[in-house]
Amino acid sequence: MSSGVAEETRVLGVSGFLGYGFPEQSFEDAVARRPQFIVCDAGTNDAGPYYLGAGASIASYAACKRDLSLMMVAGAALGAPVIIGSAWTSGSDAGVDLMVSMAQEIAGEHGLAPRIAAVYSEQSPKAMEAMRAAGRIVALPGQPDMLPGVMEESTRIVCAMGAEPIVAALQKGADVVIAGRASDAAIYAAGPLARGAAPERAWHAGRILECGACAADPGDSADCLFATVTNADVILEPTNAELRCTPSSVAAHAMYETSSCLEAREPSGLLVLENAVYEAATDRSVRISGHVEFKTDVTYSMRVEGALHRGYRAISVGGIRDPRLVQDIHTALPLIEQDVRRRIEIMGMPGYEGSLMRLILYGLNGVLGSREPHTVAMGHELALVIDVVAKTQKLADDILALARAYVLHADFPGRLNANAGNLAFPFSPSDVPLGEVYEYLPGCVVLPDTPVSLIRSEFHEISS
Amino acid sequence: MRLVDAVTVLRSKNAGPYHLTFDIFFRDAAAFAAFSEKWASEPESLGASLGVASEDVRLELLATLGAAKVTVPRANSAGAATDTDVLGCQQVALMMDMAL
Numbered sequence: 269m270s271s272g273v274a275e276e277t278r279v280l281g282v283s284g285f286l287g288y289g290f291p292e293q294s295f296e297d298a299v300a301r302r303p304q305f306i307v308c309d310a311g312t313n314d315a316g317p318y319y320l321g322a323g324a325s326i327a328s329y330a331a332c333k334r335d336l337s338l339m340m341v342a343g344a345a346l347g348a349p350v351i352i353g354s355a356w357t358s359g360s361d362a363g364v365d366l367m368v369s370m371a372q373e374i375a376g377e378h379g380l381a382p383r384i385a386a387v388y389s390e391q392s393p394k395a396m397e398a399m400r401a402a403g404r405i406v407a408l409p410g411q412p413d414m415l416p417g418v419m420e421e422s423t424r425i426v427c428a429m430g431a432e433p434i435v436a437a438l439q440k441g442a443d444v445v446i447a448g449r450a451s452d453a454a455i456y457a458a459g460p461l462a463r464g465a466a467p468e469r470a471w472h473a474g475r476i477l478e479c480g481a482c483a484a485d486p487g488d489s490a491d492c493l494f495a496t497v498t499n500a501d502v503i504l505e506p507t508n509a510e511l512r513c514t515p516s517s518v519a520a521h522a523m524y525e526t527s528s529c530l531e532a533r534e535p536s537g538l539l540v541l542e543n544a545v546y547e548a549a550t551d552r553s554v555r556i557s558g559h560v561e562f563k564t565d566v567t568y569s570m571r572v573e574g575a576l577h578r579g580y581r582a583i584s585v586g587g588i589r590d591p592r593l594v595q596d597i598h599t600a601l602p603l604i605e606q607d608v609r610r611r612i613e614i615m616g617m618p619g620y621e622g623s624l625m626r627l628i629l630y631g632l633n634g635v636l637g638s639r640e641p642h643t644v645a646m647g648h649e650l651a652l653v654i655d656v657v658a659k660t661q662k663l664a665d666d667i668l669a670l671a672r673a674y675v676l677h678a679d680f681p682g683r684l685n686a687n688a689g690n691l692a693f694p695f696s697p698s699d700v701p702l703g704e705v706y707e708y709l710p711g712c713v714v715l716p717d718t719p720v721s722l723i724r725s726e727f728h729e730i731s732s
Numbered sequence: 733m734r735l736v737d738a739v740t741v742l743r744s745k746n747a748g749p750y751h752l753t754f755d756i757f758f759r760d761a762a763a764f765a766a767f768s769e770k771w772a773s774e775p776e777s778l779g780a781s782l783g784v785a786s787e788d789v790r791l792e793l794l795a796t797l798g799a800a801k802v803t804v805p806r807a808n809s810a811g812a813a814t815d816t817d818v819l820g821c822q823q824v825a826l827m828m829d830m831a832l
Contacts, residue, residue, distance in 0.1 A: 313749055316811020316818045410788070410805050411750060516757075519797050520741065523755055527747040527803040529792055573749075578813055624813050635822045639783040641829070657813045708809040711750045 277460040277470075277497045278303045281477035284489030286310035286335050286352060287327025290480070294492040294508040299342045301494060301507070305459030306339045306346075309452050309478055310367070311354020313573055313708075314525075320358035321423045321575030321706030327357070329370070336367075337374045340444060344380045349438055351445045351455050358573075359426050359449025361390040367446045368728060375730050382443035384728040389429045389448035389570075391714075391722060393422045396572070399714055406569065408711035422574040422709055429570065430535030431470075432719035434458035440727070449573065451534055452478040456495075466499040468562040471539045473502040475532055476521055476556070483521035484511040505553035513554040515546035535571075536719060537564040567715055570722065574709030579623070580661040581702040582668040586675075586691025588650040592682045593690060594631075597645050600680040601629060608674040615670060623658035623667055627675070652691060657705050668699050736828040738763035744824035747803055749810040752820045754782075754802040754827055764798045766832050771800075778802065782826055802827075 280303035283290040287310070315326045325332070336352065343350040356363025368386050375382055397420040399405050407413050419425065426449035435458050437445045447455060453474030460470035473495045476483050481491035484506040491511060496503040504513050522541060523529030532539040538561075545558030588594055605627050612620060631650035633640035654671050658664040676689050716722045736742060741757035758764040771778050772793065776786035782804050790803040808815045817823055 313810070314746055314819050316815075317749070317809075318811060408748075408750065516797065520755070520757065520799070523799070523801055525745050525747055525753070527751050527753055527790065529794060529799075529801050571748075581813075626814070628816065635817055636825060637816055639826060705813050707812045708749045711748065711809075 275498065277305070277463045277465050279305045279307060279456055279459050279473065279477060279495045279497065281456060281480050281493045281495065282306060282308045282335065282339060283491060284309070284478070284480040284482050285312065285327060287331035288490040289331060289335065290490055290492050291508060292338070294506070295338055295342070298492045298494050298507040299346065302346060303494065304348050304463070305351060306343050306348050307351045307456050307459070307477070308335065308339065309353050309455060311357050311359045311449060315357065317575040317706040317708045318704065320360065320426065320573060321577060322704055323356070323358065323360050323362050323424070325357040325363070332367070333370055333374065336370060337378070340371065340374050340380060340382065341378055343443065344382065349443055349445060349459070351434060351447070351458060353447045353450040353452065353455030355446050355448060358424070359389060359447070360424055361388050361448065364388055364446050364448045371444050371446060372728065372730060381730050383441055384444045384446065384730070385437035385440070385442035386726045386728065387429065387433050387437055387445060387447040388724045389426055389450065389722065391425045391427055393420045393425055393574070396425050396574070396714070404715045405572070405712050406715065408713065411711040414710060414712055418576070419574060419709065421576060423577050423706065425572060425574040425709070427570040427572050427714050427722060428535070429723055430454050430719050431458040431461050432536070433723040433725060435462045436720065437725055438462040442727070453532070453534060460497040465497050467537070468539065468560040469497050469499060469502050471534060471562050472541070472544065472556060472560050473497045475539065476504055476518060479521065479524065481506040481508065481511050482524065483518050484513050485517040486511065487517065487521070501555050501557040503549050503553055503555050512552040515548055515554055518554045518556065519546045536568055537562045538566055568719055569713035569715055572709065572712050572714050575706040576709060578705045578707045579657045579659050580664045581655065581657050581705045582661070582664040582699060583656070583702055584654045584668055584672045584693070584699045585695075586652050586693050586698070588652060588690060589648070589692060590685065590690070591648065592684065593680055594645055594648060594650055596680065596682065597629065597632060597650060598643060601627060604675060604678040604680065607678060608671050611674050612667060612670050617663070617666060619659055619663050620667060623656060623663065625667065625671055626655040628653040628655055661701055661703070665699065665701055672699060733832045734828065735767070735830040735832050738767070738832050742824055742827060744820055744822070744827070746806070746810050746820040750806055751803055752806050752823055754824065756800045756802070756827075758798045761798060763832065764795065764800070767800060768793050770832065779804070781830055783807070
């Protein structure tokens with residue numbers, strides 16, 4: 269890899285998520301433009317804490333392997349490193365290992381001999397508890413201070429690495445980098461940074477590339493976005509001819525899924541976008557320039573994500589079509605719920621007190637809950653989800669069995685169908701055990717000794 | 733006029749697991765100006781519509797884009813046992829009927 273200040277760095281973001289399946293034509297057209305880095309994010313906290321707690325992925329192995337195969341074959345032909353961030357959705361150590369094996373499998377199938385860097389960012393809950401005791405865990409704005417012992421109770425904790433460990437892996441000659449939990453922008457910024465690009469351009473490009481062609485018009489998270497980064501500007505262009513980047517599509521993406529569009533905090537600094545300029549470079553590409561700053565007068569901090577095990581879930585779904593129940597559901601359901609709780613209490617189930625039971629009513633307030641401005645159901649049918657979370661799967665299943673039976677047969681004013689049933693079940697069995705329930709740790713950052721002190725890297729060589 | 737009638741894009745999404753963010757792109761400069769004038773001076777009613785305290789509302793106005801961004805804390809962290817919208821993408825309904 270060359271060092272010093274590079275003229276330009278070409279980075280290909282293949283899609284918004286590994287396993288989303290970018291079109292081969294877009295990818296081939298992008299490869300023809302000789303990207304120096306081929307990058308894809310494989311992680312998110314959008315899907316909730318389950319994936320971190322359980323070590324599961326929201327994308328299938330087969331879909332991830334398809335995408336990674338194309339990336340690795342092209343990367344080998346071009347001599348361009350392939351970078352994957354936040355492996356297997358949560359970026360756990362096991363997720364990194366799984367994706368390293370996937371990369372090895374691909375190498376074997378295609379006769380490739382890459383140097384694969386595994387970059388781990390999972391933390392032991394005990395070590396994080398010690399960091400908390402040492403005052404190195406800081407609550408995010410608006411979040412409660414971390415109470416003693418809570419971190420230690422976590423099933424799994426990862427922290428989001430910055431670009432430094434990825435840059436280090438590239439500088440050591442990695443052909444494929446499989447990173448654990450990482451800042452989304454860092455995996456795209458790492459290539460330009462490794463080539464000496466201006467940090468503000470590298471990070472700004474990373475911020476836009478992280479969702480693939482989402483930044484295009486029409487936006488498509490399952491398509492390729494190509495960035496050319498220089499110290500003066502960043503040019504962005506989707507390689508699918510049917511998509512185009514416009515100044516507003518790119519600027520709009522800069523604010524996507526972030527709490528501010530004026531600035532973005534990364535582990536090593538604050539990207540200030542207030543004076544960024546977005547203008548058309550061609551009718552399909554956008555140049556971003558202007559006075560963008562990457563302020564490094566901040567304490568190095570990494571976002572911590574942890575999953576706390578909160579029990580086990582079981583659900584049942586039923587439809588309500590009886591017009592007498594639909595029209596009065598806003599008054600009937602609270603009475604039914606009260607009656608269901610009373611009947612379950614009569615059964616005296618040990619552990620019921622610590623459990624959660626919800627009746628989620630779609631068609632009235634299933635999405636907005638108590639903030640729903642509509643107070644009566646306006647449609648002709650409703651869906652009810654009976655949701656139980658308890659400390660064991662058996663207890664959740666048992667409470668649900670009672671709750672489902674009592675809702676099914678509950679009386680309500682005006683009922684004509686006697687005891688026949690209030691719920692149309694689309695399935696038999698009607699009850700579904702959903703497994704573990706997790707909750708995110710309160711939001712916080714960890715202040716490491718150095719950008720790499722909480723990170724471990726390993727190289728895997730494959731001989732062809 | 734309702735907000736939904738004055739925009740080209742109106743969306744909600746998680747901004748991390750603890751915040752919900754609303755992105756608003758206005759149809760024209762007049763709509764942006766009307767929104768800016770009304771809500772910059774009445775952050776408490778914006779908070780009330782979104783079910784949070786007014787001091788918890790972060791409002792950013794971007795005149796060059798004709799856009800606004802509103803970020804509020806979530807009632808529960810994303811995916812917690814009592815959550816009803818893990819990605820936060822349907823909370824946008826809270827804003828649609830707001831008066832501009």
